[in-house]
Amino acid sequence: MPSQPLPPSPRKIIHIDMDAFYASVEQRDDPSLRGRPVVVAWRGARSVVCAASYEARKFGVRSAMPALRAERLCPQAVFVPPDFVRYKAASRQVRAIMLEHTELVEPLSLDEAYLDVTAARTGLPSATAVAEAIRAKIREETSLTASAGVAPNKFLAKIASDWNKPDGLFVIRPQQVERFLTPLPVGRIPGVGKVMQTKLEALGIATVGDLRARALEDLQQRFGSFGAALYRRARGIDERPVEPDQPVQSVSSEDTFAEDLPLEALEPAIRELAEKTWTASRKAGRVAHTVVLKLKTAQFRILTRSLTTDPPPSSAQALADIAVALRERVALPADTRYRLVGVGLSGFREAKETVPQGDLFAPPL
Known part of the structure; x- marks a missing residue:
């Protein structure tokens, strides 16, 4: 009787999540902020929180919260404007440490990533040992802390990394999955x-x-x-592989106004944002065929309108012209006011690829 093929061995996945990353960088670089509630945000009626230190989180301050609400929850908080140049520099240091152990690193943002260490290049005896080594070197080289989750797949590893935050490590072994979940x-x-x-x-x-x-x-x-x-x-099933160097899927810029504006007054902001988006998209090395206009009303209702073109936009002005024209697809009452506008590019393809001609508009929300 022919032998049955052995089932595939489970992957060994690590999810690394830096602890209160932006706020921790600020506290690291300014000793006077250590131990104090730090909120990374621009001050202003329309500003939102980019990050909050754990001292601020005790008061209920969270990312994406309006800055005014954060100030009400924690009047003693120190507000620090974000400095993404420094955050990106720290992120590059952390990424280099991860790559010492495996080339299979999938960044999710500046402060978190998945790693597949099923065949780690450093020869450590287990995924747990790899996670411990990464966390120790991050602390040594950056003076920052990271939490890690170790599990047979990405879904479980992400849950695990949040289990013992901050500065923690949690492991879910294959035989523990059902009991844990x-x-x-x-x-x-x-x-x-x-x-x-x-x-x-x-x-x-x-x-x-x-x-x-x-x-x-x-x-x-x-x-x-x-x-x-x-x-x-x-059932703890997640077959998604860790995918390093994923191609850019979308690029966007958005702005929240100091006061709500009518639709016809948005053109200057749309054109300015189109310039930023176009500049950022040039780094992708690919061509975007879909233009997206995002709007948020004064009542926080979000709308998107998109147009896919062939040939694709060939300049910042062409992108801006399309985004401005997409306002015509907004069917809300004329007296509607808007607090935010965004311009994005998506549908990225290799330059040699062609796209059937036509346009695609997102359905009204």
Whole structure:
């Protein structure tokens, strides 16, 4: 009888997440900020929090929160304007340390990345040992701390990295996956926000164990393709590989106004943002075929309108002209006021590729 092929060995995945990264860089570089609640944000009525130190988080301050609310929650907070030049420099240091252990590093942002260390190049005996070595060298070389999650896949590693924050390490071994996941609230699954969590709880699904009890067909019928993803996550299944050097998918710039503006007054801002977006897109080495206009109303309603063209925009002015024209696709009342506008490019392709002619407009939101 022919022998059965052995099942593939599980991957060894690490998720590294720098602790309160922007705020920690500020505290590292300015000793007077250490131990104090630091909020990285521009001051102003429309500013939002880029990052908050753990001292500030104790007061409920969080990233993406309006800066005015952060100031109300923590009046003693020290507000520091962001300095992305320094943050990027620290991020490059951290990335170099990761690459010492594996070439399979997938950056998610300046402060986090996935690593596949199934075949680590440093010869350390386990993924846990690799994670410990990375964290130790980050501390030694940058004076910053990082948390790490070690698991058989990306989904679990990301959950694990948040488990012992800050400056922690958590390991989920293959034989522990089901026991670990079963009691977790469904809100711990990436992609399950407050709205989806409410929908699941209305069905009696409060934990991952409850979710696992649901049939695939039931979840798909209720939630489409996301239902299938929920079915897999409830079983700890995630087959996505770590993908280093992913090509740029989109580039955008946006601005929040000091006061709300009508649609017809947005052209100067759109043209300025188009220039920034165009300049940033030149670094991608690829060609974008889709122009995106993003708007946020005074009531925080977000709209996007997009147009795919062939040939693609060939200059900042062409990009700006298309973005300005996309305002005509906004069907809200004329007296609507807008607090934010953004201009983006997506649909990046290699320069030699061709795209069928036509245009694609995002449906009204």
